[in-house]
Amino acid sequence: MNFDAVGAAAAEALTLASFIGIGGGVLLGYVVGVIPGLSRSVAISIAIPLTFYMSPYIAISFLIGLSKGTAAGSAVSAILLNAPGEASSAATALDGYPMAKQGKPKTALQIGLIASVLGDIMATIILIFVAIPFARVALLFGPYEMAAILMFALVFIAGLSGGSLFKGLAAGGLGIFLGTIGLDNQTGLPRLTFGYTELMDGLPLIAVAIGTLALSEMFVQSERLRYDRANMAVTLEHRPDDRITWPIMRRILPTIFRGTGVGTFVGALPGLGPSVGSFMSYGMAQRAAKEPERFGKGEPKGIAASESADNAVIPAALIPLFGLGIPGNVSAALLIGAFAIHGITVGPLLLRDNPELLYSIFAGMILASLIMLALGWFGLMVFAQITRVPPHVVIPIVVFFCLAGMMLQGYGTFGLVILLGFAILGYLMKKYDYSFVTFLVAFIITPMLELNLRQSIILSRGNWAILLDRPIALFFIACTVVALVMLAWRSIRTGKPPAGAPAD
Amino acid sequence: MPRSDFWSGLAVVAFGLLALVWMIPNYAGSNPFAQMPPELVPSIAAWIMIVCGGIVAAGGALRMLRDRVAPVTVHIDWRAIGWAIWPFFYLAGAIWVLTMVKITWAGPILIAGMLVLLGERRWWMVLGCAVVPVALLYVLSVYLMRIGVV
Numbered sequence: 001m002n003f004d005a006v007g008a009a010a011a012e013a014l015t016l017a018s019f020i021g022i023g024g025g026v027l028l029g030y031v032v033g034v035i036p037g038l039s040r041s042v043a044i045s046i047a048i049p050l051t052f053y054m055s056p057y058i059a060i061s062f063l064i065g066l067s068k069g070t071a072a073g074s075a076v077s078a079i080l081l082n083a084p085g086e087a088s089s090a091a092t093a094l095d096g097y098p099m100a101k102q103g104k105p106k107t108a109l110q111i112g113l114i115a116s117v118l119g120d121i122m123a124t125i126i127l128i129f130v131a132i133p134f135a136r137v138a139l140l141f142g143p144y145e146m147a148a149i150l151m152f153a154l155v156f157i158a159g160l161s162g163g164s165l166f167k168g169l170a171a172g173g174l175g176i177f178l179g180t181i182g183l184d185n186q187t188g189l190p191r192l193t194f195g196y197t198e199l200m201d202g203l204p205l206i207a208v209a210i211g212t213l214a215l216s217e218m219f220v221q222s223e224r225l226r227y228d229r230a231n232m233a234v235t236l237e238h239r240p241d242d243r244i245t246w247p248i249m250r251r252i253l254p255t256i257f258r259g260t261g262v263g264t265f266v267g268a269l270p271g272l273g274p275s276v277g278s279f280m281s282y283g284m285a286q287r288a289a290k291e292p293e294r295f296g297k298g299e300p301k302g303i304a305a306s307e308s309a310d311n312a313v314i315p316a317a318l319i320p321l322f323g324l325g326i327p328g329n330v331s332a333a334l335l336i337g338a339f340a341i342h343g344i345t346v347g348p349l350l351l352r353d354n355p356e357l358l359y360s361i362f363a364g365m366i367l368a369s370l371i372m373l374a375l376g377w378f379g380l381m382v383f384a385q386i387t388r389v390p391p392h393v394v395i396p397i398v399v400f401f402c403l404a405g406m407m408l409q410g411y412g413t414f415g416l417v418i419l420l421g422f423a424i425l426g427y428l429m430k431k432y433d434y435s436f437v438t439f440l441v442a443f444i445i446t447p448m449l450e451l452n453l454r455q456s457i458i459l460s461r462g463n464w465a466i467l468l469d470r471p472i473a474l475f476f477i478a479c480t481v482v483a484l485v486m487l488a489w490r491s492i493r494t495g496k497p498p499a500g501a502p503a504d
Numbered sequence: 505m506p507r508s509d510f511w512s513g514l515a516v517v518a519f520g521l522l523a524l525v526w527m528i529p530n531y532a533g534s535n536p537f538a539q540m541p542p543e544l545v546p547s548i549a550a551w552i553m554i555v556c557g558g559i560v561a562a563g564g565a566l567r568m569l570r571d572r573v574a575p576v577t578v579h580i581d582w583r584a585i586g587w588a589i590w591p592f593f594y595l596a597g598a599i600w601v602l603t604m605v606k607i608t609w610a611g612p613i614l615i616a617g618m619l620v621l622l623g624e625r626r627w628w629m630v631l632g633c634a635v636v637p638v639a640l641l642y643v644l645s646v647y648l649m650r651i652g653v654v
Contacts (some may be wrong), residue, residue, distance in 0.1 A: 192528075
């Protein structure tokens with residue numbers, strides 16, 4: 001390990017600018033997370049334009065802090081409203097809401113916060129110790145291996161990110177098709193630009209991300225308003241016995257450790273999102289409990305299991321991103337866009353070309369976790385008030401910021417029209433259960449996949465036998481075929497996906 | 505569900521065919537000397553859409569036959585459809601307005617209009633929600649990002 005770089009990273013993380021940037025990200029994430037319906041990916045896609053004028057370290061740490069903040073904040077609405085801020089906090093609501101109804105909302109919130117922070121810090125430490133050796137090995141990979149791994153990741157995500165496999169693959173196909181728009185990187189000629197010079201650089205990622213994630217979600221929410229305007233908020237009162245105590249803490253600690261392990265494992269696999277992690281952890285905690293019948297009735301272990309896994313997924317999802325350059329979920333895919341905006345190629349090359357930045361980001365992630373603990377602990381009652389904001393007030397403001405985000409980046413009417421187009425596409429994909437996660441990941445990795453595929457074909461001169469000398473590439477091609485066959489067989493036989501939760 | 509699978513699958517197949525028959529031959533370009541021609545990846549993507557969309561549509565059709573469900577229905581809730589699609593028209597109108605007026609000026613009206621349409625009637629709430637985000641954007645763009653009023 002390069003200790004000079006580590007020391008420099010720690011020093012950079014302790015500057016005032018770093019505190020303000022990361023603290024701002026966590027605070028914003030917390031507020032967004034508390035509001036039901038505003039998800040992590042929505043927050044990141046809207047916030048990317050804000051990072052334009054930040055340094056790369058602050059920008060990425062700000063976005064990761066935002067991501068961590070939303071995960072912790074979503075527990076607040078799950079516990080107080082029984083309306084999870086994110087799908088991944090739905091498991092938290094199973095025990096958090098009954099506990100709040102029993103007159104212990106503050107205890108439930110504190111358990112959620114501590115589980116979130118501990119899960120997050122432990123997963124970040126695992127990320128640091130795993131991602132670097134992973135990236136060192138990945139540096140030995142050539143275009144054959146990268147093309148094979150990217151194809152495997154795409155099939156895996158399509159199969160596991162909710163909805164049916166074939167709908168996921170169809171969405172992936174659309175993502176690949178739209179990802180090829182722009183100048184062809186070998187001939188330099190325009191491809192599928194239909195004569196529009198604005199499309200020479202391809203479809204703007206921000207328009208695709210904001211339209212598919214944020215704007216479409218607002219349209220879904222506004223439609224839902226017609227049917228569901230009920231508010232089931234729990235009122236917060238100051239009661240001396242309503243706080244976390246050491247006996248409770250001692251009871252939930254093993255559950256937090258287990259939840260962190262589950263969350264880290266699930267997060268490191270592309271396609272499985274925090275929802276899968278939190279429900280898997282909840283189920284394991286229930287099975288391991290001496291009195292499983294207490295789950296669902298306000299059991300502290302239920303909250304701890306769900307929240308620790310939910311938050312552990314976020315740093316763990318960065319293992320394939322930093323190690324291989326492959327985004328495991330939408331948030332990681334959006335981070336690739338943010339890195340690209342700052343002229344940085346994320347992946348194993350980051351360790352070779354810019355190790356200081358990588359170590360600074362790790363230091364920033366630890367700092368974000370600590371800020372999250374402080375903000376959550378002292379601001380719990382304030383954040384709880386945000387749950388009172390009705391959704392019909394949030395929707396127009398988010399729509400406005402979506403439009404403003406596009407305009408801040410200098411996109412004119414053309415960009416806004418593309419934004420509207422992708423908002424309609426995202427709405428239809430959500431409505432008809434086509435995986436927008438697969439679509440977005442496919443859209444983002446297509447240039448990388450095509451480049452590696454092209455290099456492989458040129459290097460091999462069309463001779464497929466060369467793959468016999470590349471065992472890693474061969475292994476991932478075999479894995480892709482096996483995964484495709486198994487997922488297709490399971491999808492046809494049961495009519496259901498193996499995992500029905502969005503990998504957000 | 506089978507009905508929506510059927511129609512959405514057909515839509516995906518139709519788009520894939522459109523891409524394969526019209527878009528790629530006319531707009532993807534070609535390079536006969538390249539070992540990997542520029543139309544290869546878009547063509548693979550189009551085939552993925554055709555095959556997978558076809559499977560989804562076929563699955564929907566089979567379930568419709570099994571459950572004796574007609575592919576179309578006369579029971580359409582037009583009010584629900586209207587409620588679902590008005591935000592898209594609202595946004596299209598807003599984009600048209602933004603071609604003429606800067607977002608800092610049009611923003612408050614855009615937010616206020618949508619708030620009222622979503623059912624908010626408290627004037628102070630409408631005013632606050634319309635003005636505060638735009639003021640934040642103004643401060644952000646003019647004083648922090650120094651790119652002028654957008």
